Amino acid sequence: MKVLVINSGSSSIKYQLLDMENEVVLVSGLVERIGDEKGDLTNKAFPGTGKQVITEIEHPIPDHSTGMRLAIELISDPEKGVIKDKSEIGAVGHRVVHGGEDFHEPTLITDDVIAAIEANVPLAPLHNPANLDGIRVAMELFPGVPQVAVFDTAFHQSIPPHAYMYALPHELYEQDRVRRYGFHGTSHKYVTGECAALLGKPLGQCNLITVHLGNGCSMTAVENGKSVDTSLGMTPLEGLVMGTRSGDVDPAIHTFLSRNKNMDIEEIDSMLNKQSGLKGLCGMNDMRDIHAAIEKGDENAKVALDVQTYRNRKYIGAYMAVLGRVDSIVFTAGIGENDAIVRYESTKGLENFGVKLDTVANVQRTSGPLKISTDDSSVAVWVIPTNEELAIARETQAVLNG
Numbered sequence: 001m002k003v004l005v006i007n008s009g010s011s012s013i014k015y016q017l018l019d020m021e022n023e024v025v026l027v028s029g030l031v032e033r034i035g036d037e038k039g040d041l042t043n044k045a046f047p048g049t050g051k052q053v054i055t056e057i058e059h060p061i062p063d064h065s066t067g068m069r070l071a072i073e074l075i076s077d078p079e080k081g082v083i084k085d086k087s088e089i090g091a092v093g094h095r096v097v098h099g100g101e102d103f104h105e106p107t108l109i110t111d112d113v114i115a116a117i118e119a120n121v122p123l124a125p126l127h128n129p130a131n132l133d134g135i136r137v138a139m140e141l142f143p144g145v146p147q148v149a150v151f152d153t154a155f156h157q158s159i160p161p162h163a164y165m166y167a168l169p170h171e172l173y174e175q176d177r178v179r180r181y182g183f184h185g186t187s188h189k190y191v192t193g194e195c196a197a198l199l200g201k202p203l204g205q206c207n208l209i210t211v212h213l214g215n216g217c218s219m220t221a222v223e224n225g226k227s228v229d230t231s232l233g234m235t236p237l238e239g240l241v242m243g244t245r246s247g248d249v250d251p252a253i254h255t256f257l258s259r260n261k262n263m264d265i266e267e268i269d270s271m272l273n274k275q276s277g278l279k280g281l282c283g284m285n286d287m288r289d290i291h292a293a294i295e296k297g298d299e300n301a302k303v304a305l306d307v308q309t310y311r312n313r314k315y316i317g318a319y320m321a322v323l324g325r326v327d328s329i330v331f332t333a334g335i336g337e338n339d340a341i342v343r344y345e346s347t348k349g350l351e352n353f354g355v356k357l358d359t360v361a362n363v364q365r366t367s368g369p370l371k372i373s374t375d376d377s378s379v380a381v382w383v384i385p386t387n388e389e390l391a392i393a394r395e396t397q398a399v400l401n402g
């Protein structure tokens with residue numbers, strides 16, 4: 001079976017076509033600047049000849065339907081494509097950011113499922129409408145082809161009430177479902193399964209701390225293979241220090257800014273999401289730029305690195321207390337997979353808790369999983385590349401197989 005994976009954003013579409021017989025990527029692509037005067041499409045095809053075929057298109061892409069049609073034309077192009085006809089695509093898997101409390105597992109998309117995703121728009125007003133656009137366009141382009149929704153929040157639906165409830169008036173939960181949901185669930189679930197295999201233990205016996213560090217960051221406590229706590233909350237703003245998002249702050253700061261800076265709630269929300277985090281601390285949100293600035297003596301850049309890694313270390317310690325026994329800490333995503341300094345600083349001083357980093361292994365670069373703890377470390381530390389597209393394709397295939 002060939003599965004098309006779609007991640008539809010407000011002004012972009014990321015897609016991959018995978019042959020699930022051997023889990024090989026046939027095509028990956030990105031449609032950007034949908035609705036702008038100038039749109040971009042980059043399509044990378046792997047036709048099996050050993051040579052990658054890259055096609056770039058630059059002209060207006062007014063809507064998601066146009067973007068997807070362009071992508072499908074390239075995928076099935078006689079010279080640049082990898083399939084003869086779009087009928088070869090057996091299923092479409094969609095990343096959906098927020099499933100609320102309605103979805104604990106990936107699910108076959110029906111009219112009722114679409115209605116439930118729409119009902120959760122207030123919980124993810126920037127993401128769910130774009131996800132729905134991708135679903136509707138795909139259903140139009142592939143009539144009769146099974147479509148599966150894979151929810152970013154689903155893996156965290158196993159979190160118990162004492163971890164997901166906020167200490168707020170209970171009616172806010174009853175009436176408006178104000179609670180912790182967590183995100184990056186597809187990534188956390190994927191590396192959890194990969195780590196269990198590397199440890200040679202049944203998934204249901206693994207206690208892990210999975211650390212997803214990119215421009216967005218989150219951490220999850222996994223007990224017996226299931227998420228029992230996670231750092232992102234009702235929205236993707238809580239928790240760790242991120243590229244442009246603040247993570248945990250005193251909620252009374254909102255009132256302080258309103259009274260003393262005359263900022264309204266929309267300005268405060270925008271600041272916390274787009275002008276804070278690493279960018280707020282030092283003006284940069286790319287960790288590579290921050291490291292370069294530190295080497296030149298930039299004190300603000302050094303403080304930004306210290307603030308982020310200190311917060312990481314605090315959460316690791318908290319989740320060790322939650323779990324009691326930890327088999328492994330897993331670093332993943334762009335920073336987690338590639339930044340040895342961040343990994344070192346995030347685990348520094350945890351030797352008394354059984355975490356001993358192998359400083360030689362930690363600086364090695366690899367495209368696959370890498371163990372970076374010493375042989376006598378009671379808690380294994382792994383770097384495991386995440387692969388959300390493959391995870392979505394696997395989930396899609398599993399739904400269809402029943």
